[in-house]
Amino acid sequence: MTGMDIEGIRLRPAKPTDLALLRRWDEAPQVVAADPNDDWNWQEELGREPPWREQLVAELDGRPIGFVQIIDPAEEDSHYWGDVPAGLRALDIWIGESDCLGRGHGTRMMRLALARCFADPTVSAVLIDPLQSNVAARRFYERLGFRMVGPRRFGDDDCMVYRLEREDWPGDPGAR
Ligand SMILES: CC(C)(COP(=O)(O)OP(=O)(O)OC[C@H]1O[C@@H](n2cnc3c(N)ncnc32)[C@H](O)[C@@H]1OP(=O)(O)O)[C@@H](O)C(=O)NCCC(=O)NCCS
Numbered sequence: 001m002t003g004m005d006i007e008g009i010r011l012r013p014a015k016p017t018d019l020a021l022l023r024r025w026d027e028a029p030q031v032v033a034a035d036p037n038d039d040w041n042w043q044e045e046l047g048r049e050p051p052w053r054e055q056l057v058a059e060l061d062g063r064p065i066g067f068v069q070i071i072d073p074a075e076e077d078s079h080y081w082g083d084v085p086a087g088l089r090a091l092d093i094w095i096g097e098s099d100c101l102g103r104g105h106g107t108r109m110m111r112l113a114l115a116r117c118f119a120d121p122t123v124s125a126v127l128i129d130p131l132q133s134n135v136a137a138r139r140f141y142e143r144l145g146f147r148m149v150g151p152r153r154f155g156d157d158d159c160m161v162y163r164l165e166r167e168d169w170p171g172d173p174g175a176r
Pocket residue numbers: 030031034093094095096100101102103104105106107108129130131134135136137139140
């Protein structure tokens with residue numbers, strides 16, 4: 001999986017030397033707008049590799065442009081998603097470099113991330129929780145096949161939960 005790329009986009013594990021990059025992306029207007037209330041605590045988290053999480057940097061032809069996190073919401077230690085069954089994954093995604101928005105790179109990042117999620121045969125569906133107000137991201141997820149589950153408040157954030165079932169996933173991009 002690690003070696004797979006789609007049109008120059010590749011996901012690789014985030015590492016402690018990505019600290020400055022991730023902090024800079026946290027200040028980018030499109031990232032602030034999408035995730036105004038979370039502190040990702042990068043300094044500590046980049047030094048940890050819990051078994052229920054992958055933190056990945058997306059590179060375009062070797063240039064870091066964005067970030068994807070994949071968690072197992074049943075195992076994640078803060079229980080952000082509450083009581084959920086096994087066999088799910090939850091994603092966070094953003095493009096930090098503003099010149100890379102709206103060019104299809106996010107779609108490629110999602111296809112790679114979803115292939116990682118569904119590579120585990122026990123995974124039946126993937127969850128995401130955009131802000132209700134983030135209509136552009138909601139359209140983006142809907143185009144990828146995610147279906148609306150319903151509104152949910154997480155902390156101070158009014159979100160809309162979406163879910164992509166394995167049956168609705170078009171398949172491993174590497175196989176096409
Ligand atoms: C959401 C995101 C990952 C999509 O990646 P992308 O490469 O911009 O998207 P693509 O080029 O593959 O697809 C374009 C679509 O993305 C959506 N989009 C979301 N935010 C956008 C932005 N700031 N600029 C341009 N397009 C955006 C639009 O719906 C656009 O399609 P449209 O023609 O229907 O408007 C990316 O725009 C982003 O990082 N946005 C800011 C952070 C964010 O909202 N993350 C999701 C939080 S749940």
